[in-house]
Amino acid sequence: MEPFKQDESFLARWIAGELTGEELENFRKSEDYALYNKINEASQSLRVPEFNKAQVFDKIQENTLKVNHKPKVKRLVPAWVYAAAAILVLAFGVFYFTLRESQYTTGYSEQLAVVLPDESKVQLNANSELHFKSFNWENNRVLELSGEAFFDVEKGQKFRVETALGFVEVLGTEFNVVARDGYFEVQCREGKVQVTTMSDKEKTILVPGKAVRIVNNKLETWTFKTSEPSWITGESSFYDTPMKQVILALENQYQITIDASQVDINKRYTGGFTHKDINLALRTVLIPMDFTYTFNADKRVIVLKSSN
Incomplete structure (x- = not known):
């Protein structure tokens, strides 16, 4: 097969796993496959640096001043290799940012079930929003919640739910959180959770059947039956x-x-x-x-x- 002249999207389709069986077989038999595969594997270990517009602008100015003073050099690697590498890096960059941010919202009278990367489950109540970074989830299990949600958390590393008034930390449990318009409430239904208020960093440990809330900047506690939240069943x-x-x-x-x-x-x-x-x-x-x-x-x- 000619080196990737079928269409301009060949490499992107290969990265996305969208090649046909015949295309993939011919590609693997080509002389260029080994090189592209190495570039692919190397690209997966890349980390995208923080973007600083001021630094980038200064760098562009610096390079512009130097451009007419560069000595001539002989290319040791064909130009098409650099082009292929750029395409791969760009493609992985797109996938990186696409997978990095996850956001779920519900409207009036809507509910939504969300399965997290570690198989933990979240049920969103009406007019709620859940936001988290799925990239590197194993080491950073943090979610932001506005509204109401019920969490069924798999055991593992620390799991944290952040709201405007406080946050909840658990290791594997079931709990319900409400965070709306200056109101914060947590009910523990299984396992154990730690609730920390944003205002004074006061910590409260909840066990099944225990609940806590913040009303007018005051902390209140009470007990309840540990069945699943009734809003899930209507x-x-x-x-x-x-x-x-x-x-x-x-x-x-x-x-x-x-x-x-x-x-x-x-x-x-x-x-x-x-x-x-x-x-x-x-x-x-x-x-x-x-x-x-x-x-x-x-x-x-x-x-x-x-x-x-």
Whole structure:
């Protein structure tokens, strides 16, 4: 076969494993295969350095000044080898950055199951975002969470979930995390977790059935039953939770806007609501709290008032 003249994407397709069986067989029989394979293997050990625009600009200026003073040299390696190496490095660079960053998001009333590189599992609740670096995951198991998620962590090296108000560290366990609008909550359902607050770095160890949260910069703890979170099976549940967070949960599940400016959103609620019937959900939450409401179905806006 002619050396890679079939099409311009030949090397990229080879790296991606997209060659046909016939193309791959002919390539392996070619005289150039050994050289390209060595370049390929060497490229996999490359590490992309931090990009500094100022340094790069200074380097370009320096090289520009020197360009007319370079002595003539004889090439010992054909130009096409450098071109091939550049293509391989570029291709691996693209793959490197593509695989390095992973981000998952959910919208209103959506849930998403995510399997991490170590086979740990994450279930994202509605209007949540999970972000982590999959590159070198074995040595850096760190995730950033905004919203709510349930984690089923495989045993192994330290696993860490970071939020705006605190972070959770575990070695192999099941736990639920809520991080929304100045609120932070962790429930341990299996194993053991360590919760650290961002404000004062206070550490709390949780065992199954224990929970902790931050409300108005204050740390609260309580106990609960260790079954899986009810929101996974279609019902949100709360224990002595500020109404502000319950309202957010209603908005996220039903894609509605709730005007709570006329009620006390710091009142605490214990109970739950279904994800399948908005009218039933509203009655279940609002009637026990002595709230009345009007519902504009067209605009999906609910206005709350106190019945007292």
